[in-house]
Amino acid sequence: MTFTFADPSAVTRLRWQLQDSLVLARRNLAHVRQIPEKLIDVTLQPLMFVLLFSYVFGGVIHVPGGSYREYLLGGIAVQTLSFGMMGPGTAIATDLGEGIVDRFRSLPMARSAYLLGHLLAELAASMLAIAILTGSGLIIGWRIDTDVLHAVLGFALLILISFTMIWIGTLLGVLARSPDAVQGAIFLVVFPLSFISCAFVPLAGLPAGLRTLAEYNPISAFSAAIRVLFGNPTAIPHDVPWPLEHPVLASVLWCIALLSAAIPGTLWAFRQRTTD
């Protein structure tokens, strides 16, 4: 076998960039085949939350202007996508703790392919989560009550939120010393944040101090925005600050702000971690 050393053209390099990213995304999917429990957080967990909350709290929590089950779905979707940080965070922290990143760096693959591969694989997992959420929502009686345009925007916002969370997870994975540290940190942040918000309970039900926190919590804006776009009850009182008055716009701005910190931060930290 001979090996040719002609230098690639710009088109070839672009094709390689895409191809390399797909090869690495496939690596993550192969990991899932070996450890199927990696997919629990995007499959069984949202399903379980939808069923538990709708049947346990459904009869207790009253949502002005609609049913709790219709209210619930936006919140669970946002919480599930937020836990989507876990996948890239632990996978990248694991890789960096082993020699495999050195191997990749010594190969003629595109520099960006490693992170892009993770991103593509995680986006695929999020699509699965969104599909399961939609399906389980439809089963318990959740409906899209707006037009096609708003519904499409609703799904687009879910993908944008997921994209943002994946980048935050990637940043944590690059910064952390071990996968366990990432897992702990994400759990400690996402869990309280999703409960001190309007993800599961209407704002009116929260005590004063927590309510202020919840009003400015991005999880509240995300949950409210999804409800608005799908035409579900939002249960937002009249005297709320700007982010909840305009949840869709606020959500997009939150995503832009988080991404403009997470993406450059990740690239910088990744360079630091892998350069000597």
Place this chain on the structure above:
Amino acid sequence: MYEITVRHTNNASASAVHADGLAKRYGELWALRDLDLDVPAGTVLGLLGHNGAGKTTTIRILTTLAEPTTGRAFVAGLDVVADAARVRARIGLTGQYATVDDLLTARANLEMIGLLYHLPRAAARKRADELLERLTLSDAADRLVKTFSGGMRRRLDLAASLIANPPVLFLDEPTTGLDPESRREVWEMLGELVADGATLILTTQYLDEADGTADQIIVLDRGRIAAEGTPSELKARIGGERIEVSLDSPDQVEIASEALRPFADGPIAAEAGGIVTPARPGTRLIEVVRALDIAGVDASDVHRREPTLDDVFLTLTGKRQRDPEPELMETTA
């Protein structure tokens, strides 16, 4: 469609690997200083040294994983800093720690790496099968790497660096952690590669390994070249077998040294618990024991052995390498 570049036809391109004044500093510590190298294509360079001597730093710079603080290096005629991407297409690396994916099968690992070298899918698959066969991993091809023994992982790692048939191969302690049988297999395979025209740069802590394989040896000591030459040149400098006398009492070092003098082919050195010296050719151990006995030396052990890396340092630098500096090579943070 492809641009054929001849930008780098300087003197460096005649050699597979060339370095001028290479140095690397981590914080306050110089891991490598003033390294000059020239490895003609198709030959083997052995980098010999203890942990922390600068071997891995050298490999990391030459494989584009680390940037030199000062100096320049060329691999296949290409600058490892300015032309890093093109260098990577021409090298294979087997790192100190097996860098394969535990959660993939052996075959999937090799195919993935083949694809990342931009081999066509069919070629990557065919090449993976060939290498699995050659490294006697065929039976384990579809097993997850996490079930592999240390030796199998090492062989798979080696296969990974060979997948695209790169002309220049870097092997950082390729036999560390291998049992003697696997060790022999790996060296046999490396010999075949050189016969096929590959250039090898390898590091080892074992003198005899470098001796059997390398055309050229560089002995590194705390980031600097302590000695270099062909194995026979180095052997001529460090001598052959050693005689080692273990003593119960340090008071006897002097009389034991006197008694050993007629059999010594070089300086006699005191070390913890005894003395050691290169043996004069034809020395018989029984004569040594008799001489020691006549001198009244209370020796707890007398034996001959092959020279070790320690003996190399003892001879070349006049002192033992007691406290190798901490291994900072794997620092990527």
